[in-house]
Amino acid sequence: MTRTRPPLSLTTAAVAGAAFLLLPLVSLADRTPWHSLPHLLTTTSAVTALRLSLECSLGALALSLVVGVPLAWLLARVDFRGKSVLRAAVTLPLVLPPVVGGVALLLAFGRHGVIPLSLAFTTWGAILAEAFVALPFLVLAVEGALLGIDERYDDVAATLGSGTTRTFFRVTLPMVLPALAAGSALAWARALGEFGATITFAGNLPGSTQTLPLDVYLTLQNDPDAAVALSTLLLALSLVVLVAMRSRWRLTR
Amino acid sequence: MSRRALGTAVAVAALLTACGGNSNNTGSKPRTITVFAAASLTNAFAAEAAAYTKQSGVHVRFSFAGSQDLVAQLNQGAPADAVATADTATLGKLTVHLSGATTLFARNRLVIVTAPGNPKHIRSAADLAKPSVVVVLAAPTVPAGKYAVKALQAAHVTVHPKSLEDNVRGVLTKVELGEADAGIVYVTDAQSAGAKVGTVALPTSPIATYPAAAVDAAGQGFVDFLTSPAGQAILARFGFLPPR
C-alpha cells in the first residue's frame, strides 16, 4: 500500500467527532430494556404512533417531491429577479426553530390564517408541518445536482425534437436521480424526527397527529423505559433507511 | 506519537476535563443562584427575582420548563440551588438530596379560556362536549392536563379534545390564535393573556399547589422569600392564590 498515512492530529479529532455523535446513540441502546422491548413496542399507542409517523413522513416526502423538485429546477435553471432572496428563504426552515415554524404555519394555514385551510389538528397538518422542515433538504440536494449538469444536454435534447417537459422527465430528472435519492432520504429522515413544528401546528392527538417523536416526548414524562424503547425504534428505522440509501448511491455512481 | 498529535490529544483531554468540572461554588457566598421553575411561573418569578435581588443583593437566574422535565434534569445532575414545580407529586419524584423542607408557596386553579369574543358561546364545562366546539387540553402526563381531566370528570362532562398539548402554554396559544374554540388552563395563564382570550369559570377544578424546595443552602433564601409578605403580594398580583 502506497497510500499516505493520515496525520494523527486529524485522526484524533475525527475519532473524537465520531465518538461525540455515536456515544449518545450507544448510551440509548444501552439503556434500552431489550427483553421488554417487544411488549413496549406493541402497545396500541406505540403502534398507532409508528403507523402515523410512517404515513406522515412519507406524505411529507411526497409533498416535498411534488413541489420541491420544480422549485429546485426553478432555482437552478431560470433567471428571475429576487432569486437570491427566494434561495435564502427556501433554506430558512433549516435554521428557524421548528416551534416558530409551527406558529408561522398556524398564521398561514390555520383557521384564521392567510389561507384558512383549517389544517391544524388534522393529519394533513402534521404532514404539512413535516414537509415544511423537510423541504429544504430536498431542494438543496436537487438544486446542487441540477447546477452540476451541463446545460448542453438540454440543448441537445431540444435539437432532437424534445419539448422542455419531456426533456425534464427523460433527461434532467434521471441525471439528478442519485441526488434526488439522497435528498429524499434526508428529507424523509428529517420529517420522521420532526417535533416542534408538528406539535405547534398540528397539535398532539393519538391517531391523528401524535407522531412517534411526540409520543416519545410525552411518554418520557411518566414512562422513561417506554420512551427509550420508542426512541430506539425511531433510531433503528432511520438508520436502516439511511444506510440502505448510502449503499445505493454508491451503486449508481 | 508525534509532538503535534500529542498536543491534540492533550487539548482534547483538557476540554473533556473542563466540561466535567462542577460549576457549583461551595466556598464563599454565591452572588447568583439558579432556580429551576415550572413554566407556568415564568412571569411571576421574573418579578419575584427582581424584588429578591433588590432585598438581598443575590441575583437569580431561572431555568423554566415543564415540571417533569425539571425533575428529570435534576435527577441527571443538573446544577440548581432551588426548585419550584406545579404539583407536589412531581416534586416527590426527585431523587437528589434536598437541603431544606418542601414549602408550599402558592395555589392555582383551572379556568376555561375561549377564543376572543367567545364565538361558540361557551358558558360552562358542559358546552365543551358539543361536537362543534374545538377543544384543546394539556396532555394528561403534565399536571395541568391531569387536573383538567379531574375537573371534567367532576363536572360529568366527556370532552373529545382535538389536541393534547405538551404544556399548558400550548393550549393558551391555540386558543389565542383562534385555532381552538376553548381550552382549559390555569387562572394565572388566562390572566397573562389579558383580553386576547375570554374566561369561563370552572368550579369543579381541583386546586393545584406549588411546592418549592432548596437544593442547597444558597437557595433557601429565595424559597423563604416566596412565602414572605412581599413575595406573596407579587404572586397575588399574577393571579396565584395564597397557600392557605
Added chain:
Amino acid sequence: MTNVTTIDLRASVGTFTVHVAAECKPGDVVAVVGPNGAGKSTFLRALAGLIPATGTLTVGGVDVLDRPPARRHVGWVPQDGALFPHLTALDNVAFGLRGRQGRPAAQRWLDRLGIGDLAHRRPAALSGGQAQKVALARALAREPRVLLLDEPLAALDVEARTDVRRSLRAHLGDFDGVTMLVTHDPVDVMTLASRVLALDAGAVVQDSTVTGVTTAPRTPWLAALMGSNGFYARTAAGALALDGGGVLVAADMPAGDGVDVLAVVPAHAVAVHRGRPEGSARNVWPATVRDLAVVGGRVRVTLGGAPTVLADVTTAAAADLGLAEGVDVWASVKATEVTVVVL
C-alpha cells in the same frame, strides 16, 4: 432553387455579436474556422436555434428562423458529443426518434457507423471515438437538412481521430444536407470540407473553396492554419513593405504602390542557413531561433527577425544545422514562393 440553405444571421451573446451570411448547396461540407472567440460556436448555436438570432434562415427553401430547435431540421453534435449518460448508445440514438420504429432505426444507424455491437453500452463504457460516432448517429438519425459538428475530433487521441475522421468522411459523403464543421485542424479542412467559412471577431473574413484558403488566405491566422506564413503588407517600389517590419520581394507583384495585400509564404518554402546564403534567393534576412517543435516528422522552427517566420525543415537538416533556441541563423525565401493576395 428550393434546396439551397440561405443563412444571414445576426446573434449576440452579451456584447459580442456574430454576423454570418452564406448560401449553401446540398452536399456542401463547410469547414467553419477561426481563432478562439471568433464566434464559431455562437454561430452554430444560432443555427440550431439555441440562442436567439435575427435575419434569415431558410433550410431547403423553408424559413425556419422562428421555429424552435426541434423543428428546424438541424442536427447538432456538440463538442465531445454530450451523450446522455443515463441512456445506452441505442437509447441515445432512439431519443430523437418517435414511435415504435425508433429503436430498430437507431440500431440500423449504429450498424451503419460500425458500432452496432455497442448498442447496449452506456456512454461511460464507450471510448471517445465510439462516443463521437454514437453522437453522430444520434444527429443523423433524425435526417436533418443541416448538420452541425462542433469540433468533433478535438477531444480524441490521434488513433481515434483518424478512425472517426474516416467515418465522418464516409457519412458526410452520403449526406445530402449541408454540414457545418467547426475545426482547428487543417487536416479536417483538407480531408472533409468542400468549402471554408472563416470567421474572425464575429464576422466572415473568407468564404471560399479549400484550395482558395490554401493558396490565397486572407488573414495571417488562416495562413498559419494551412501551414503558411501570412503577412499584412503594402506594395512600395516594386517590393512588399510588411506591416510588422521587414521587406519581401515576390515574383508576381500587383501593379502600383500602396496596394494592401497579404503576403503568403509556405513554411516549407523558408530555408534556414547557419551563414549568409550565397544562392539565388531574393529574400534573405538574419534571424534567431525562438522555438522548435516536431510536427509530423518535421521540425517547425520559429525564427525571430524581420519578419518573424515559421520554417519547416527535416529533422536531419535541423540536426545538421545544430538548431537550438537562441542560435543565430539566416532565413531565405525565393521570390517565386511568395504569393500575394490582394485584399
